[in-house]
Amino acid sequence: MTMDELPIGDVEKGYDNKGEITNKTLVSSFGYDSNKEPIGSNKDLTKNNLVWSGINLKLMDRKKGKKDGVKLNILKDVWGTAEAGKTTAIMGASGAGKTSLFQVLTGRIPSQGNLVQEGSIYLGGVRVDPRNREHRKLFGYVAQEDTLHETSTPREALRFSAKLRLAHATTDEEIEQLVEKKLKALGLESAADTIIGGGFKKGISGGQKKRVSIGVELIASPSIIFLDEPTSGLDSYAAAQVMQLLDDVAKEGNIVLFTIHQPSSKVFSSFDNLILLNKGQIMHQGSVSNTANDFSAAGFPMPDNYNPADWVIDVSETNQLDDLKKTTFFSSEPKDNTIVTDSQKTLAIPYSKPVSxxxxxxxxxxxxxxxxxxxxxxxxxxxxxxxxxxxxxxxxxxxxxxxxxxxxxxxxxxxxxxxxxxxxxxxxxxxxxxxxxxxxxxxxxxxxxxxxxxxxxxxxxxxxxxxxxxxxxxxxxxxxxxxxxxxxxxxxxxxxxxxxxxxxxxxxxxxxxxxxxxxxxxxxxxxxxxxxxxxxxxxxxxxxxxxxxxxxxxxxxxxxxxxxxxxxxxxxxxxxxxxxxxxxxxxxxxxxxxxxxxxxxxxxxxxxxxxxxxxxxxxxxxxxx
Known part of the structure; x- marks a missing residue:
């Protein structure tokens, strides 16, 4: 298989314990377990899921004891799954806790003494800590704001990321081939050599900037792509392009998980799965295609010609929490969501010796x-x-x-x-x-x-x-x-x-x-x-x-x-x-x-x-x- 034939989200090369390129091509970006077998593959994507269980985030009052010192339960017993091969959206009204959950899953909770975090996160059945810098090599993170180098071009931005993040044994020729492949997959060929731009000078469009931000993370072939509000500030066409790109990335066996606020009906229908938060708890979780039926079964049928994204938020905001809990919403965490780890299996991070x-x-x-x-x-x-x-x-x-x-x-x-x-x-x-x-x-x-x-x-x-x-x-x-x-x-x-x-x-x-x-x-x-x-x-x-x-x-x-x-x-x-x-x-x-x-x-x-x-x-x- 040539580099041009490789999927958009996959690792192009494996590396041995000396940092040298091996002949073995990874079938997915999850790496290998202790027996040198892939933790997951495109044939069995369910083993590669990101699962979290019993997530609690508490704001503590240090003046009181541990038992009575909770000022606010930001997240309470939150559980869920982001499936490999599918896109998963986290939604919720302002204050619902979607940003907090996203920060927990990405390891970006600010290190403040009055915040206490609890719970477990698993990747492919193996315990993972998003705050661990080694574990983060499996993650890609795209912030809401496009923090890109303004005077660089998309080609230079991707080349910079590839040179500094891929193993030192990767040649310049291989990097150039990889950059060309990513530019093509991202639909950025026509803008590849135009400066990104910013406050001082106009550059590429907002949608193109978002795709560059995604590409900068994809260049390192992470297992999971986290995105914070990926369609924020984009028009409907650009938003649709970004969502199509994320769908393509997911279809290659990757996990794509993002927060989103007030998506259009077209963008909403492009998701695979939805996680809806309400007051720091999981109100609903499931396939987007079943959302209308699930809400109808709970006693909230969606009106005709209504944006389903608006409807699920309206239901969560216009009804009392206690009333909603009397319906099929806010179900308890399923027993099969709790992972029993295999002591023989460890989180496999492909070794790559960085550049000097x-x-x-x-x-x-x-x-x-x-x-x-x-x-x-x-x-x-x-x-x-x-x-x-x-x-x-x-x-x-x-x-x-x-x-x-x-x-x-x-x-x-x-x-x-x-x-x-x-x-x-x-x-x-x-x-x-x-x-x-x-x-x-x-x-x-x-x-x-x-x-x-x-x-x-x-x-x-x-x-x-x-x-x-x-x-x-x-x-x-x-x-x-x-x-x-x-x-x-x-x-x-x-x-x-x-x-x-x-x-x-x-x-x-x-x-x-x-x-x-x-x-x-x-x-x-x-x-x-x-x-x-x-x-x-x-x-x-x-x-x-x-x-x-x-x-x-x-x-x-x-x-x-x-x-x-x-x-x-x-x-x-x-x-x-x-x-x-x-x-x-x-x-x-x-x-x-x-x-x-x-x-x-x-x-x-x-x-x-x-x-x-x-x-x-x-x-x-x-x-x-």
């Missing part, structure tokens, strides 16, 4: 700089605004560095020009850094949770693009102000100081962006974190005049060290006489010690590394559900 961290970094850097090339607007705006502000400063402090420093007023003007330049650099690069990080954060969370790459190469690649953008802006600023203001320090010194300052400020922004998903919150806190630097750094008030309890703050202020470096290089070689006396007095008043220049550089480096490390740790914790 250097390959991850290579592909991430390539994508970052392709983004800059295709979307230079952010860089251009940053450089332009920085240059304009630099020109304004240059006019305000025109030629101040070349004037006679025997006059104290001139020395004060030079001091003011340097301090204002440092402050402008501190704030100037922050807005760009926060905006870019906020844009890319959801993409990282999706890709990291699906094992595209590890945290270190991601941060290094982001640092690479940030360093490029910051250098372009700071270079433009230095080229303008250095000769307009007439500083005596070397051009390289001024460039190095302002560049270091900008890197530390972007590190602070990245750290705050790691804590907060909302860029407005990060921006607000940035003001709280950075503005005090103006007071604690000693540039406006001597450190000795500050209260003892806050004097320590000078050591965590990047402005402290950047301003001291700038003053040291500018005033250390003034002309002998009164000019030299004024310069040395200024250095003394600002706690600048020439012998400590290298310590100032090391302090900036330490702050940069410290903020980056905190950001890395926080973002990694956010990505672990």
């Amino acid at each position: 961290i250097f390959v991850e970094l290579q592909y991430l850097l390539r994508r970052e700089f392709r983004d800059i090339k295709r979307n230079p607007l952010m860089t251009v705006i940053n450089v332009t605004i920085t240059s304009i502000l630099a020109a304004i400063f240059g006019l305000m402090f025109w030629d101040v560095g070349r004037k006679d420093r025997s006059e104290i007023i001139v020395v004060q003007a030079v001091l003011g020009s340097l301090v204002n330049l440092m402050i402008s650099t501190l704030f100037g690069q922050s807005n760009t850094a926060i905006a870019v990080f906020a844009r890319d954060r959801p993409l990282f969370l999706r890709e990291y949770s699906t094992d595209h790459y590890s945290i270190v190469p991601y941060f290094l690649s982001k640092l690479g693009s940030e360093m490029f953008n910051a250098f372009a802006a700071v270079l433009a600023q230095t080229l303008v102000v250095f000769w307009m203001m007439g500083f005596t320090m070397g051009f390289g010194h001024l460039l190095a100081i302002t560049y270091s300052m900008s890197l530390v400020s972007t590190a602070v922004c990245v750290m705050l962006g790691a804590f907060f998903a909302n860029p407005e919150n990060a921006t607000a806190l940035f003001t709280v974190v950075v503005v005090p630097q103006l007071y604690f750094s000693g540039v406006f008030i001597s450190i000795e005049l500050l209260p003892d309890v806050v004097q320590w703050a000078q050591y965590v202020c990047s402005l402290t060290y950047a301003s001291r470096l700038a003053l040291a290089y500018e005033f250390q070689n003034c002309e002998p006489g009164l000019a030299e006396e004024n310069c040395l007095a200024t250095l003394d008043r600002n706690n600048v010690e020439i012998d400590n220049i290298w310590w100032y550089w090391l302090a900036l480096l330490g702050l940069f590394l410290g903020f980056r490390l905190i950001a890395m740790i926080v973002l990694r914790s956010k990505a672990n559900y």
Whole structure:
């Protein structure tokens, strides 16, 4: 069988325990059990079902005991099955618990101390934990929002996912064949080389984006495809296309499970199975084709010319829970739904040795700089605004560095020009850094949770693009102000100081962006974190005049060290006489010690590394559900 003949959802290659490609082709994407036999195959799909039993999700009140500490039962004794080879939809009104159930099944319940999760989940009769990163290799997850790299094309997005998620022994030629096959199966051949697009530039359509999102997950041939609201925001034609694609994926022996809200009658009829939740409990579960008969048997016949999706929700919402429980709805969990596991069988995850961290970094850097090339607007705006502000400063402090420093007023003007330049650099690069990080954060969370790459190469690649953008802006600023203001320090010194300052400020922004998903919150806190630097750094008030309890703050202020470096290089070689006396007095008043220049550089480096490390740790914790 050639790669072009393989089904859309299947694993193309098997791998031995050394990560080498074997000659054995998997008949389904479930892998092999301990006896090297497929856990399931297209001939016996029922063995591959996803089954969950006794799922409870409780919001606890930690102030009370375990027995009386339940504030809310979000899910209560939820059970169900998602069959291999079929599509299964989870529906329910707002607050019914469909999102919570979906988060439990996908292992994405937020790790909060007041949430308690209970129950069992089985795949092919084997216990599975969706929160386990190894088990997640069997899952594909497509979020409601299409978190795709905006300047990539569908072909590049699929190639990126394939290169980083398939075994390292997979050749580039095999990856290209696989990508072509998936593009054809997804109906994306005509849009394969069009950028995906987003806020900055129009790209492919919404329906095509959704298919790319699905394709990015299919490229790793997962056993189960989870989708959160796959038709959200799509017109009826695009929604029908997506549902046809999911049906094709299911027919190849995969499990397709998704939540959906208010589908059209055409989309509803395309499901195979329906799970209806009401107040955190299973109200109805069964084949979509039998839904009308099942509701009629419960005493709720569906009116003619009525959307069945609307009808099942209307019934659940317009009737009291106690009344509905008196009917055939809310049946107890069948005894055969509880799986008795076979101790001889283990969950088989095909072993695949991933690519090295250097390959991850290579592909991430390539994508970052392709983004800059295709979307230079952010860089251009940053450089332009920085240059304009630099020109304004240059006019305000025109030629101040070349004037006679025997006059104290001139020395004060030079001091003011340097301090204002440092402050402008501190704030100037922050807005760009926060905006870019906020844009890319959801993409990282999706890709990291699906094992595209590890945290270190991601941060290094982001640092690479940030360093490029910051250098372009700071270079433009230095080229303008250095000769307009007439500083005596070397051009390289001024460039190095302002560049270091900008890197530390972007590190602070990245750290705050790691804590907060909302860029407005990060921006607000940035003001709280950075503005005090103006007071604690000693540039406006001597450190000795500050209260003892806050004097320590000078050591965590990047402005402290950047301003001291700038003053040291500018005033250390003034002309002998009164000019030299004024310069040395200024250095003394600002706690600048020439012998400590290298310590100032090391302090900036330490702050940069410290903020980056905190950001890395926080973002990694956010990505672990």
